[in-house]
Amino acid sequence: MHRNNLNFFELGILRRIVEEAGGTDARIEVITTASTIPYEVGENYLDAFGKIGCTNIGLMHIRNRQHTQEEENLERIKNCDAVMFTGGNQMRLSATDGGTEFLRILKRRYQEENFLIAGTSAGAMAMSQTMIYEGNASRAHLKGEVKMTSGLGFIPSLIIDSHFEKRGRFGRLAQAIATNPECIGIGLGEDTGMLITGGDHMEAIGSGLVVIIDGHEILHSNIADIPDGNPISIENLKVHFCEKGNGYLVSERKFLVDGKTLIKSPV
Numbered sequence: 225m226h227r228n229n230l231n232f233f234e235l236g237i238l239r240r241i242v243e244e245a246g247g248t249d250a251r252i253e254v255i256t257t258a259s260t261i262p263y264e265v266g267e268n269y270l271d272a273f274g275k276i277g278c279t280n281i282g283l284m285h286i287r288n289r290q291h292t293q294e295e296e297n298l299e300r301i302k303n304c305d306a307v308m309f310t311g312g313n314q315m316r317l318s319a320t321d322g323g324t325e326f327l328r329i330l331k332r333r334y335q336e337e338n339f340l341i342a343g344t345s346a347g348a349m350a351m352s353q354t355m356i357y358e359g360n361a362s363r364a365h366l367k368g369e370v371k372m373t374s375g376l377g378f379i380p381s382l383i384i385d386s387h388f389e390k391r392g393r394f395g396r397l398a399q400a401i402a403t404n405p406e407c408i409g410i411g412l413g414e415d416t417g418m419l420i421t422g423g424d425h426m427e428a429i430g431s432g433l434v435v436i437i438d439g440h441e442i443l444h445s446n447i448a449d450i451p452d453g454n455p456i457s458i459e460n461l462k463v464h465f466c467e468k469g470n471g472y473l474v475s476e477r478k479f480l481v482d483g484k485t486l487i488k489s490p491v
Contacts, residue, residue, distance in 0.1 A: 237417050237430045239276050244419065245306035245340045248278045253304045257286045257320050258312030258346040265310050292326035301329055311345025311386075315357045318350060318375055327376060334378055341378055345386045348417075353380040354407060356400055364395035368452030372400060379423050381474055382408050388435055389413045401439040402447050402458050408474055409437030418466075424474045427483035428466040438462040438477055 245252055254269045256262035266283040273281045282300060286292060301307060307330065309317060321327045333339040343351055355375030363369040372383075383404060385397045388411035401409040410418055416432035428434045444459035464479050466472065471483020 237415065238272060240417075240419070240429050241306070241308070241340070241342050242273070242276060242278050248276070249280060250278070250305040251280045251282070251303070252278070252306045252308060253282045253284050253300055254308050254310060255284045255286055255347075256310045256312075258314060258316050258350070259310050260312060262287070262310075265312075269308070269310065286320060286326070289320055289324060292321060292324040298325060298329060301326065301333075306340035306342065309341075309343035309347030309350065311347055314346035314350040314355055314375070315373070317346065318355060318357075318373060321376060322374065330376075331378065348386050348412060349384050350375045351378050352382045352384050352407075353377045354383050354400070354404055356383065356385055356396065359393075359396045359399075361392040361396055364393070364399055365455050366453050367399070367447055367450055367456050370396050370399045370403075372403070379420065381406070381423075382410055382420075384410045384412065386412045387414065389433060394435070397435075397437055398458065398461060399447070399456055401437045401461070402442065402445050402456060405439035405442055405445075407439070408472075408477070409435075409439075411435035411437065426472045426474065428468055428470045430468060434466040434470075436464040436466060436472055436479075438464070440477055 242248060242250065254266060256266050259265045262285045270281055284297060284300065286297065291297060330341065334341055349355055352375045354372055357371055357373050359370035383397065383400045385393050387393065393411065397409040397411050401407060412434055413432035416430035416434055418434055419427045419429055439461055441460050441462060442458060444457065446457040469483055471480035472478065473480065
């Protein structure tokens with residue numbers, strides 16, 4: 225599990241996901257598209273869910289765009305209570321699912337129903353409209369070293385990075401936000417997640433740290449004017465550290481000490 229970067233399976237986070245999906249009887253489809261070892265990873269998921277009494281789990285080894293058109297796979301995502309995208313390579317997810325009926329069904333259910341979509345590592349990074357797919361952490365302070373493309377587009381206003389502390393990815397996410405200051409950056413540490421409700425209300429879960437990077441009030445940025453390979457300069461980038469229970473409202477760009485409490489704006 226360590227080799228496959230499945231630290232996500234610290235059982236506290238997994239229990240919360242099962243709870244939000246409807247309990248241990250919920251039908252959860254695990255989509256292994258991002259992984260190059262889908263059968264091994266899939267078995268690890270079955271084992272982890274089984275440890276908390278959740279056995280109604282399906283494995284969907286969607287390996288190519290033809291698989292996304294198969295009626296059986298479309299019916300499975302129409303009738304499950306939740307889906308979970310595994311880790312691996314996020315580009316495999318966007319290239320395989322982008323523009324397909326498979327993805328359209330998932331988006332419709334996410335937007336119109338009480339439907340849970342979860343992901344770990346690459347599966348989490350692919351959730352947003354703008355997705356980081358490459359970028360060496362040691363060179364992320366240089367313009368052009370962070371590569372971005374379109375993700376699955378469930379949440380348009382976020383950019384998500386994973387293994388944030390362990391792999392030193394602060395500079396990578398900072399450059400992504402400097403390039404897309406309309407977005408909020410979410411840096412997920414190990415054994416950590418963000419539960420997002422209604423595309424707006426976020427609650428940190430797990431034992432680690434979630435870093436939020438907000439570029440809405442940047443005063444100075446040289447990123448549009450310098451050649452590729454030059455160091456970037458940013459003034460007034462806001463950063464928030466979230467532990468378990470803290471939250472954030474994306475629409476208001478507001479930190480919540482108690483993430484479970486949804487603070488409504490005055491009418």
